[in-house]
Amino acid sequence: DVKVTQSSRYLVKRTGEKVFLECVQDMDHENMFWYRQDPGLGLRLIYFSYDVKMKEKGDIPEGYSVSREKKERFSLILESASTNQTSMYLCASSLSRRELFFGEGSRLTVL
Amino acid sequence: QKEVEQDPGPLSVPEGAIVSLNCTYSNSAFQYFMWYRQYSRKGPELLMYTYSSGNKEDGRFTAQVDKSSKYISLFIRDSQPSDSATYLCAMSGPNDYKLSFGAGTTVTVRA
Numbered sequence: 029d030v031k032v033t034q035s036s037r038y039l040v041k042r043t044g045e046k047v048f049l050e051c052v053q054d055m056d057h058e059n060m061f062w063y064r065q066d067p068g069l070g071l072r073l074i075y076f077s078y079d080v081k082m083k084e085k086g087d088i089p090e091g092y093s094v095s096r097e098k099k100e101r102f103s104l105i106l107e108s109a110s111t112n113q114t115s116m117y118l119c120a121s122s123l124s125r126r127e128l129f130f131g132e133g134s135r136l137t138v139l
Numbered sequence: 140q141k142e143v144e145q146d147p148g149p150l151s152v153p154e155g156a157i158v159s160l161n162c163t164y165s166n167s168a169f170q171y172f173m174w175y176r177q178y179s180r181k182g183p184e185l186l187m188y189t190y191s192s193g194n195k196e197d198g199r200f201t202a203q204v205d206k207s208s209k210y211i212s213l214f215i216r217d218s219q220p221s222d223s224a225t226y227l228c229a230m231s232g233p234n235d236y237k238l239s240f241g242a243g244t245t246v247t248v249r250a
Contacts (some may be wrong), residue, residue, distance in 0.1 A: 033183070041162055059236060061237070063240075067147075068147060069242060070143075070145070070227060070240040070241055070242040070243055071183075071227065071229075071238075071240040072240075073237050073238075076236055076237060078236060084236070085236060088193075096178030110188075118182055118183070120182075126171055126173065126188055126231070127173075127185045127188065128175075128183075128185070128238065129184075130183050130184065131182050132180070132181055132182050133180075133182055
């Protein structure tokens with residue numbers, strides 16, 4: 029089975045802190061994605077990557093950056109966390125453009 | 140206007156009832172249509188995938204796509220308490236890396 033592992037399930041950070049969310053997949057997938065999920069808004073794409081060291085902005089990239097140094101690892105970085113970045117963050121990987129395999133999510137609270 | 144509209148519910152039905160979920164969309168380029176299921180405190184997982192218009196059946200689940208009306212549906216027959224989850228529709232165009240998601244409908248099946 030495909031496994032997408034997000035390093036932290038729950039995080040509490042203070043405004044202005046730098047936050048790293050790590051994601052690792054074990055199926056050699058080319059494509060990886062970071063979404064955030066908020067009630068009433070569904071999943072919104074922050075960034076995605078279709079190859080090592082390649083990245084593309086999604087719909088809401090402001091305030092975020094990403095890093096993909098190895099194929100299996102895709103990191104989301106909040107350079108200076110703000111309260112409006114309190115959310116559930118979901119990492120996903122895929123081989124095709126249709127089926128995404130999601131991790132269990134990282135719930136971030138920014139105080 | 141959102142690209143994909145989905146009634147967030149919540150929807151509560153007795154065990155054995157038929158559950159009907161739907162999404163509308165505005166982008167006529169969408170060709171791939173998916174339903175994801177998300178249990179509480181878990182990431183979404185792919186439930187059904189349909190290409191273009193038509194119906195697809197998988198056990199108790201039926202997905203329908205009407206491209207002329209820009210409307211997709213998911214039906215769950217003989218619903219079970221284990222079907223209690225949030226159901227998200229998702230769709231993409233032929234050359235998209237990213238999926239556009241609905242907000243998700245929360246379904247509770249009462250025993």
